[in-house]
Amino acid sequence: MMSPETPSTGVAAVIDIGSSGIRMVIAELGPNQSIKYLENLQKPVTFGKDVFATGRLSPATIRRGIEILTNYKSILDTYGVRRMHAIATSAVREAVNRDNFVDQVFVRTSIDVEVIEGAEENRLGLIAVEQALRGRFDLDKHNSLIIEVGTGSTELIAMLAGDVTLTRTLPIGPLRLPDQIELGKADAATLQRSLKRRIGAMAREFKQEFDLTTVDSLIALGASMRFVAKELKKEGDQTAIIAVKDFSEFLKTLSKMSADEISETYAIPYADAETLYASLLVYANFLAETKAETILIPMVSIRDGLLLEMAQLLSGNKRTDLSRQVIRSARSLGKKYQYDEQHALVVAANALKLFDALQEDHGLGPRERLLLEVAGILHDIGSFVAATSHHKHSFYLIQAAEIFGLRKSDKDIVANAARYHRRSQPKLTHPNYMALSRPDRAIVAKLSGILRIAEGLDAGHQQRCKSITIERKASQCTIWVPEEAGDISLERQALVRKSEMLTDLLGITVVMRQGSPEFHPSPRSLPDPLPKGEGTSRVRG
Numbered sequence: 001m002m003s004p005e006t007p008s009t010g011v012a013a014v015i016d017i018g019s020s021g022i023r024m025v026i027a028e029l030g031p032n033q034s035i036k037y038l039e040n041l042q043k044p045v046t047f048g049k050d051v052f053a054t055g056r057l058s059p060a061t062i063r064r065g066i067e068i069l070t071n072y073k074s075i076l077d078t079y080g081v082r083r084m085h086a087i088a089t090s091a092v093r094e095a096v097n098r099d100n101f102v103d104q105v106f107v108r109t110s111i112d113v114e115v116i117e118g119a120e121e122n123r124l125g126l127i128a129v130e131q132a133l134r135g136r137f138d139l140d141k142h143n144s145l146i147i148e149v150g151t152g153s154t155e156l157i158a159m160l161a162g163d164v165t166l167t168r169t170l171p172i173g174p175l176r177l178p179d180q181i182e183l184g185k186a187d188a189a190t191l192q193r194s195l196k197r198r199i200g201a202m203a204r205e206f207k208q209e210f211d212l213t214t215v216d217s218l219i220a221l222g223a224s225m226r227f228v229a230k231e232l233k234k235e236g237d238q239t240a241i242i243a244v245k246d247f248s249e250f251l252k253t254l255s256k257m258s259a260d261e262i263s264e265t266y267a268i269p270y271a272d273a274e275t276l277y278a279s280l281l282v283y284a285n286f287l288a289e290t291k292a293e294t295i296l297i298p299m300v301s302i303r304d305g306l307l308l309e310m311a312q313l314l315s316g317n318k319r320t321d322l323s324r325q326v327i328r329s330a331r332s333l334g335k336k337y338q339y340d341e342q343h344a345l346v347v348a349a350n351a352l353k354l355f356d357a358l359q360e361d362h363g364l365g366p367r368e369r370l371l372l373e374v375a376g377i378l379h380d381i382g383s384f385v386a387a388t389s390h391h392k393h394s395f396y397l398i399q400a401a402e403i404f405g406l407r408k409s410d411k412d413i414v415a416n417a418a419r420y421h422r423r424s425q426p427k428l429t430h431p432n433y434m435a436l437s438r439p440d441r442a443i444v445a446k447l448s449g450i451l452r453i454a455e456g457l458d459a460g461h462q463q464r465c466k467s468i469t470i471e472r473k474a475s476q477c478t479i480w481v482p483e484e485a486g487d488i489s490l491e492r493q494a495l496v497r498k499s500e501m502l503t504d505l506l507g508i509t510v511v512m513r514q515g516s517p518e519f520h521p522s523p524r525s526l527p528d529p530l531p532k533g534e535g536t537s538r539v540r541g
Helices: 047-054 059-079 090-094 098-109 118-133 188-206 223-231 244-255 259-266 270-288 302-314 323-336 341-357 366-378 390-400 408-419 438-456 489-498 500-506
Strands: 011-017 021-029 035-044 083-088 113-115 143-149 154-160 163-170 217-221 239-243 294-298 469-473 476-481 509-514
Touching (some): 011 059, 011 302, 035 059, 047 090, 090 113, 118 154, 118 217, 118 294, 118 302, 143 270, 188 270, 217 270, 223 239, 223 244, 223 294, 259 270, 341 469, 366 390, 408 438, 438 489, 489 500, 489 509
Parallel strands (some): 083 113, 476 509
Antiparallel strands (some): 021 035, 143 154, 469 476
């Protein structure tokens, strides 16, 4: 370990608790998002072997993990680290006693561990990849598959011309091989047959949403591929590029070696050696489904993605904006469930217009705005299951889906907002709503109130009200619809029913008028164009 420098408020650390090891990176974060790496540590653990075999972390493994983290904490204290983010991935995420482990870590080390979902791993991985490839490779000009094979899971991001189309967290990794296959000792042919069957089945499922044969660029993350780049003398400052044929030849060499021989020949720990060949076979099988002729290996990980976000915050900049990718992922999910795309997009767009116009009333921010847009896109996907109670089916489909960039807590908000876009408002007797935290319940109520109005504005699925203008004055919100929209009586009636929730929440009157505000005096001086009770929702009492 290098001698620590003078403690600095710019020194930060990231701890990654994986299936086979606990890794820590310490870096100095400077101006303009600069990152100077100071330490890169790794200690082996058997979290994956425990969880994938028994479903839980054993007491001995928990003690070992806490011992490693205690040592890491002493190093952090030596460096004077004030900014630290600790995450845990697939093994801890799947452990039935994960909460006990996280609690014990905090009690004994004061390290607060965040257990992240696969979607968050993908988001952080893409941030790191985009930074590493900037100026070297244009994602917008390629169809790419970003893949990271861990010992317990495989993360996939499929991109068409730079847009995220599909993300998956697959239960594939060396520590999940069938019981009859002994890790590090099974012959190459047996491993290949087992993995080829599993990956082939998953690739066939993928083709329903994404054709892997369209992929011309394979981008590989992960320690095993960084090892390959180093051994083939191809590693660069940021990204290595290796030919598929060179990778295949190296794989053939490894197939003839035992784990002991790999460990001795390449001077790597035995724990890494016994998983190396199986990990690379997973890459090879996915590679075979594409038309890529080279493999790009960015020399980064999700830890680099986390550090980059920390550096952005320290520099006073916004976090990397991946909202475009989140929306693209949501739209891909909508297409999977055969949604009415034009209806979904106009509902989402009108919901955002309402959100922006009512900013001072609801007090929500950019994150909630993005979640509202996703809810608008996906609110009707439950119709794929059944038209009856489709809002409830939408809830379950959203919760079960992988949406790039959204954590479970984000998906819970989106799913609940979609669930309440029609019929009943949230109630204390609804368990899924009550399972949310109090702040998240407030967010759901506000987003649902906005979404209900936006959905009502396209009640006939004819997009008559896609060019609305919103005027916010005093206690009234006026939705102006152009004259050329024609007959909007159906939308007027829907507004009466759908605006009540937002009226109760924010204490405003929601009115629909036809025309444009610049050609009319103040709405309050105009006679209501409808008989009393039609097209207007008024504050009670």
